[in-house]
Amino acid sequence: MKTEVITTVGEIRDRLKIARDEGKSIGLVPTMGALHSGHTSLIHAARSATNFVVVSIFVNPAQFGPTEDFERYPRTLEADRQLCDAVGTDLIFAPPVSEVYAPNHRTWVDIETLGEQLCGASRPGHFRGVCTIVLKLFNITMADHAFFGQKDAQQARILEKMATDLNLFTQVHVCPTVREADGLAMSSRNRYLSPAERYQAPVLYRTLQWIKEEVRRGERECHTLIDEIKRRLFAIPGTRIDYVQIVDSNLLKPLIQIDRPALAAVAVFFGSTRLIDNVQLDPVSPGE
Ligand code: PAF
Numbered sequence: 001m002k003t004e005v006i007t008t009v010g011e012i013r014d015r016l017k018i019a020r021d022e023g024k025s026i027g028l029v030p031t032m033g034a035l036h037s038g039h040t041s042l043i044h045a046a047r048s049a050t051n052f053v054v055v056s057i058f059v060n061p062a063q064f065g066p067t068e069d070f071e072r073y074p075r076t077l078e079a080d081r082q083l084c085d086a087v088g089t090d091l092i093f094a095p096p097v098s099e100v101y102a103p104n105h106r107t108w109v110d111i112e113t114l115g116e117q118l119c120g121a122s123r124p125g126h127f128r129g130v131c132t133i134v135l136k137l138f139n140i141t142m143a144d145h146a147f148f149g150q151k152d153a154q155q156a157r158i159l160e161k162m163a164t165d166l167n168l169f170t171q172v173h174v175c176p177t178v179r180e181a182d183g184l185a186m187s188s189r190n191r192y193l194s195p196a197e198r199y200q201a202p203v204l205y206r207t208l209q210w211i212k213e214e215v216r217r218g219e220r221e222c223h224t225l226i227d228e229i230k231r232r233l234f235a236i237p238g239t240r241i242d243y244v245q246i247v248d249s250n251l252l253k254p255l256i257q258i259d260r261p262a263l264a265a266v267a268v269f270f271g272s273t274r275l276i277d278n279v280q281l282d283p284v285s286p287g288e
Contacts, residue, residue, distance in 0.1 A: 001085065002081065002085055003055075003081055003084040003085050003089045003090070003091065003092050004091055004092065005077070005081060005091075005092045005093075005094050006091055006092065006093050006094070007093075007094055007095050007096060007099065008095065008099055009095065009099060009100075009140050012054070012091070012093045012140060012141065013140065013141075015091060016052070016054070016091075016141055016142065019052040019090070020142075024050075024051045024052040025049075025050040025051055025052065025144040025145070026050060026052050026053075026054060026141060026142065026143040026144050026145075027045075027046030027047070027049055027050030027052065027053045027054070027143060027144065027145050027146070027147065028046070028053075028054050028056065028137060028138070028141050028143035028145070028146040028147070028170065029042045029043050029046050029053065029054070029055045029056070029146070029147050030056045030058075030133075030134060030137050030146060030148070031055060031056060031057055031058075031080075032057070032058065032059045032060065032073065032188065033057040033058075033059065033074070033075060033076060033077065033080050033094075033188070034073070034074040034075070034076050034080070034188035034191065035055075035057075035076075035079070035080045035083045035084070035188075036178075036186045036187070036188065036190075037178050037186050038149050038151065038177070038178040038185075038186035038187070039055075039083070040083065040087050040178075041149075041175055041176075041178050042147040042148070042149060042175055043055060043084070043087045043088070043089060043147075044087065045147050045173060045175050046145065046147050047087075047088055049145050049173070050143075050144060050145055052090045052091075053088070053089050053090050053091075054089070054090060054091045054092070054093055054141055054143065055080075055084055055089050055091075055092050055093070056092075056093040056094070056137055056141075057077065057080055057092055057093070057094040058093075058094065058095060058100060058133065058137075059073050059075060060100075060129055060130070060133040061097060061101070061129075062101070062108075062125075062128070062129030062132055062133060063125075063126050063127075063129030063130045063133065064126075064129070065123055065124065065125065065126070068123070069189075069192075072192075073188075074188060074191060077094060080092070093137075093140075093141070100133070100136065107132075108128050108131075108132050109128065109131035109132045109135050109162065109166075110128050110131070111127060111128075111131055111158050111161060111162060111165075113251070113252075113253075114127075114154070114157060114158050114161055114251070114252050115127040115128075115154075115158060116252075117154075117245060117247055117252050117253065117254060118154045118243060118245055118247065118252065118265050118267070119154050119155075119267060119276065120154065121243070122242050122243060122267065127154075127155070127158055130155055130158070130159070131158065131159070131162050134146075134159055134162070135162065135166070135168070138168055138169070138170040141170075142169060142170070143170045144169075144170065144171065145170065145171050145173055146170050146171070146172055146173065147173050147175055148172065148173070148174055148175070149174070149175055149176075149177060149178070150174050150175065150176055150177045150278070151177040151178075151185045151186070151187065151276070151277065151278070152276070153263055153265060153278040154252060154265070156172075156174040157249075157250075157252060159172050160172045160174070177277075177278075179205065180202075182202040182205075183202045183204075183205030183206065183209070184198075184201050184202045184204070184205060185204070185205065185275075185276075185277045187275060187276075189273055189274070189275065190275070192272070192273040193270055193271075193273055194271065196238075197238070197270040197271050197273065200236055200238070200239065200270055201270055201275060203232070203233065203236060204266055204268060204275060204277040205277060207229045207232055207233065207266065208264055208266065208277055208278065208279040209279070210228075210229075210232075211225050211229065211246075211264045211279065211281065212264075212279050212281060215258055215281045215283060219258075220257045220258045220259065220283065221256075221257065222246040222254070222255050222256055222257065222258060223256075225246065225264070226244050226245070226246060229244045229266070230244055233266075233268060238270065238271055239268055239269060239270055240268065240269040241266075241267075241268050241269075242267035242268060242269060242274060243265070243266065243267050244264075244265075244266050245264070245265055245266075246258065246262050246263070246264045246265075246281070247262065247263050247265065248260060248261075248262060248263075249261040249262055249263045249280060258281055258283045259283060260283070261280065261281070261282050261283075261284070262280070262281040262282075262283070263278050263279070263280055263281070264278060264279050264281055265277070265278040266278070
């Protein structure tokens, strides 16, 4: 059966009220569309935790910088709908920009410190845009549970913190990164890659696995690990490093030594396509 697409706030609210009145719990999978197997795994997680699943598809202008890819971001509603049909989704919420942001919209959600490093440093205003749209989606749907991918580790941490700090009703869940067979993390932006760039891109996964293995062997100096990763990435023609960082998993502050649970995160341009990936490092339980 074709999954129904709803485009207005009023209608999605009415439909979800009926579902709630029937005793159903609501699971929300917020996306920007161009759905792939990473999203499929989030929909599966929502299906197992709740009994009414909404996938939102909205390319949120507020989280793109002026020189970023908002205009060319893939918009593939029909294909997305087919994926939702196949996986099992109760409703798609795909509003136009005008339904979400009135011309006089003036209220934004800003989060302190957690957004200063990693993607927050290279994409000013990005997390303000993410937090604002996610809070709006939580308020519009009043979902019981919402599902996000660990591939966007900083986003996931920030949204968990927002949910705690603002006592949000919706519970945030973070699901493992889904990868291609060669290790490349699933991303809607992978479709921008030329065949040559696609061939190079799994280097991100390989370098992160190398860090994990070095930490397992006892390496604790962040600069040693970061320098080696940068050296390896510099050697690849056509790439440009945005950042290579090792941060405290909780506070997202750069570490000198890996003496607590940490996150190694990279952002690299392959041609004009910026890809991110990360791995969790746990010096206490090596090798896990
Ligand atoms: O991860 C994404 O696709 C987006 O940042 C999100 C969470 C849907 C907000 O627009």
